[in-house]
Amino acid sequence: MSRDTFRRKVEELLALADVQVNGPRPWDIRVHNDDFYPEVLCRASLGLGESYMDGWWDCPELDQFFFRILRAELDSSVKIGTEYFRLLRSVLFNLQKPSRAFQIGRHHYDIGNGLYKAMLDGRLIYSCACWDNASTLDEAQEAKLDLIFGKLDLGPGMKVLDIGCGWGGAAQYAAQRYGVEVVGITVSREQAAYAEKSCRGLPVKIALLDYRDVEGRFDRVFSIGMFEHVGFKNYGTYMQKVRECLKEDGLFLLHTIGSNRSSYTIDPWIERYIFPNSMLPSAKQICSAAESFFVVEDFHNIGSNYDATLMHWFRNFDSNWDTLKTSYDERFYRMWKYYLLSCAGSFRARRNQVWQIVLSPKGVPGGYKPPRYSREAGSPERAGKISLSVSGE
Numbered sequence: 596m597s598r599d600t601f602r603r604k605v606e607e608l609l610a611l612a613d614v615q616v617n618g619p620r621p622w623d624i625r626v627h628n629d630d631f632y633p634e635v636l637c638r639a640s641l642g643l644g645e646s647y648m649d650g651w652w653d654c655p656e657l658d659q660f661f662f663r664i665l666r667a668e669l670d671s672s673v674k675i676g677t678e679y680f681r682l683l684r685s686v687l688f689n690l691q692k693p694s695r696a697f698q699i700g701r702h703h704y705d706i707g708n709g710l711y712k713a714m715l716d717g718r719l720i721y722s723c724a725c726w727d728n729a730s731t732l733d734e735a736q737e738a739k740l741d742l743i744f745g746k747l748d749l750g751p752g753m754k755v756l757d758i759g760c761g762w763g764g765a766a767q768y769a770a771q772r773y774g775v776e777v778v779g780i781t782v783s784r785e786q787a788a789y790a791e792k793s794c795r796g797l798p799v800k801i802a803l804l805d806y807r808d809v810e811g812r813f814d815r816v817f818s819i820g821m822f823e824h825v826g827f828k829n830y831g832t833y834m835q836k837v838r839e840c841l842k843e844d845g846l847f848l849l850h851t852i853g854s855n856r857s858s859y860t861i862d863p864w865i866e867r868y869i870f871p872n873s874m875l876p877s878a879k880q881i882c883s884a885a886e887s888f889f890v891v892e893d894f895h896n897i898g899s900n901y902d903a904t905l906m907h908w909f910r911n912f913d914s915n916w917d918t919l920k921t922s923y924d925e926r927f928y929r930m931w932k933y934y935l936l937s938c939a940g941s942f943r944a945r946r947n948q949v950w951q952i953v954l955s956p957k958g959v960p961g962g963y964k965p966p967r968y969s970r971e972a973g974s975p976e977r978a979g980k981i982s983l984s985v986s987g988e
Contacts, residue, residue: 601636608760609624610666611669611773620658621656622653625652627651628646628650630646631651633912644864647837648912648930650654657937658909661937661940687809698875699782700785705786707922707923711762715908716735719761724736725739725742725968727832728968735869735903742951743819746846747815749820761786765798766790767793767931777799778813778849780806781803782805787801807832808835814842815841815847815848822849823851823870825876832895834888841956842956843957846892847951847955848951850951851949853877853947854949855946857879857880858877866974868934878950892953895953896950898945898947898948901939909939
């Protein structure tokens with residue numbers, strides 16, 4: 596196939612999403628190397644991402660570009676043979692088995708706390724914020740935490756497990772604001788060290804630990820942005836472990852990115868460069884894994900908030916690049932920009948979701964009535980409104 600033919604086919608595909616090659620609009624792409632065309636058609640997502648990292652093409656507003664191509668579902672129009680090998684690999688092998696549990700920590704979370712301090716809010720909360728009644732990233736992340744802890748009806752003296760505690764921001768906030776005792780676990784050494792320091796003096800214990808090795812019983816369990824690393828072969832194991840750790844009258848809140856359809860792989864560029872051994876669960880997969888252990892009390896989609904969150908993260912990263920570039924090269928800048936803005940476009944196109952799911956072991960007597968906004972969650976009048984007593988226990 597000639598280079599002109601490759602170019603014509605790419606242009607025809609992009610036109611379906613109202614994207615032009617070398618067009619005048621901010622979502623149009625500018626191609627600097629004609630090898631881009633066969634690279635994209637032959638290697639799909641990997642070709643698109645790697646050619647951007649190598650500077651073969653640019654786009655003034657990558658988030659708008661990805662919004663358009665994902666809304667038009669162009670990614671399903673370009674498939675390559677290796678997709679089937681990736682699917683077979685994920686089905687045959689447990690890519691998230693205990694011996695591989697710490698790989699994501701080393702690859703993604705241990706690449707420098709300075710990067711995340713420059714990009715995230717003051718508490719280093721690395722998950723979707725809630726923008727109702729919030730104008731800054733710090734306010735939006737605090738609103739998200741209040742929403743979560745309101746749904747859990749946290750109260751003084753409770754013992755709480757934070758699965759995937761990150762840099763300790765949620766555990767710290769829960770201990771300070773709600774008077775609870777927290778055990779937080781992570782598979783990142785850098786996160787664990789930072790969390791231990793930031794939570795010093797509080798009733799918070801941080802452990803470098805895989806979720807399968809947790810011991811103890813807790814009044815509440817929450818997990819924010821960690822389930823994406825569990826893998827479909829382990830969803831049942833995960834739910835069983837949480838159930839073992841949760842008291843009979845307890846509540847569990849799962850905050851996770853989700854996929855509209857059940858799948859067993861993730862985007863190959865994201866898997867190679869950003870989140871190895873990860874995959875997005877579907878609602879069906881989550882509920883199927885939970886049904887033997889929990890009653891689903893509430894299923895809340897807050898995914899439309901992630902677009903704004905990612906755009907704030909990118910602006911912070913971009914504005915601090917002059918400082919960060921002493922530790923990272925230009926290819927990393929293009930990779931990280933591509934990651935943040937492609938994800939923003941994906942959430943804007945509603946291709947991915949963020950779910951907050953509340954589960955109880957046997958069902959809340961009289962029914963569970965969740966808050967929907969952080970102002971409800973964090974208000975004093977919410978305290979004690981959810982009765983969790985179980986008759987006969």
